[in-house]
Amino acid sequence: MSHVLLAAGGSVAVYKACDLASKLAQRGHGVRTVLTGRAAELVNPQLFEAVTGEPAYVDEYDETRRGAMDHIDVSTWADVLVVAPCSANLLARLALGLADDLPTTAALALPADVPRLVCPAMNPHMLATPAVQRHLGTLREDGWGVFEPDEGHMACGVNGRGRLPDTVEIADRVEELLAR
Numbered sequence: 001m002s003h004v005l006l007a008a009g010g011s012v013a014v015y016k017a018c019d020l021a022s023k024l025a026q027r028g029h030g031v032r033t034v035l036t037g038r039a040a041e042l043v044n045p046q047l048f049e050a051v052t053g054e055p056a057y058v059d060e061y062d063e064t065r066r067g068a069m070d071h072i073d074v075s076t077w078a079d080v081l082v083v084a085p086c087s088a089n090l091l092a093r094l095a096l097g098l099a100d101d102l103p104t105t106a107a108l109a110l111p112a113d114v115p116r117l118v119c120p121a122m123n124p125h126m127l128a129t130p131a132v133q134r135h136l137g138t139l140r141e142d143g144w145g146v147f148e149p150d151e152g153h154m155a156c157g158v159n160g161r162g163r164l165p166d167t168v169e170i171a172d173r174v175e176e177l178l179a180r
Ligand SMILES: Cc1cc2nc3c(=O)[nH]c(=O)nc-3n(C[C@H](O)[C@H](O)[C@H](O)COP(=O)(O)O)c2cc1C
Pocket: 008, 009, 010, 011, 012, 013, 036, 037, 038, 039, 086, 087, 088, 089, 090, 121, 122, 123, 126
């Protein structure tokens, strides 16, 4: 059984991350989830636990996590990391190498040979900004795979590029990385 570490940011597309987790679990992978605080406000982490049968983590400074080091545990457990959806804020933090929450700290603690894929999801104007494009370029240079967002109607009411790709396509891409 391969181990997929799913990191989710505070994007409206986080509801699709539950479906991605479910699909990967149904394909026989172990799926553990790390959520940013904002992601966990948009969707309850318990939902990821229900569809994967594995833990979902948010805050390793939580009272209940005393004595544990979740960022090390999940990164040594992982065979692949997929960040879906990746908000503009989470993208910037990953590109800068910040370690100010569990998803970013786990990404930094990931052994160098573990493949990593980022799936940005945001408003088309946000996606087109030089800052966001610069951060995507930085992650590519750092060895990340970048799954380009789809074009279409966005939840914010505009049409353009920024939608999280279909979860079947993301699951396929994750399996391609695992097969390498
Ligand atoms: C309902 C809602 C939906 C949002 N969707 C997105 C989104 O799709 N992409 C994005 O970059 N930010 C989105 N935001 C803004 C982020 O939540 C905000 O920038 C936050 O700081 C993201 O931080 P994090 O992903 O690092 O937790 C949304 C905010 C709200 C309230």
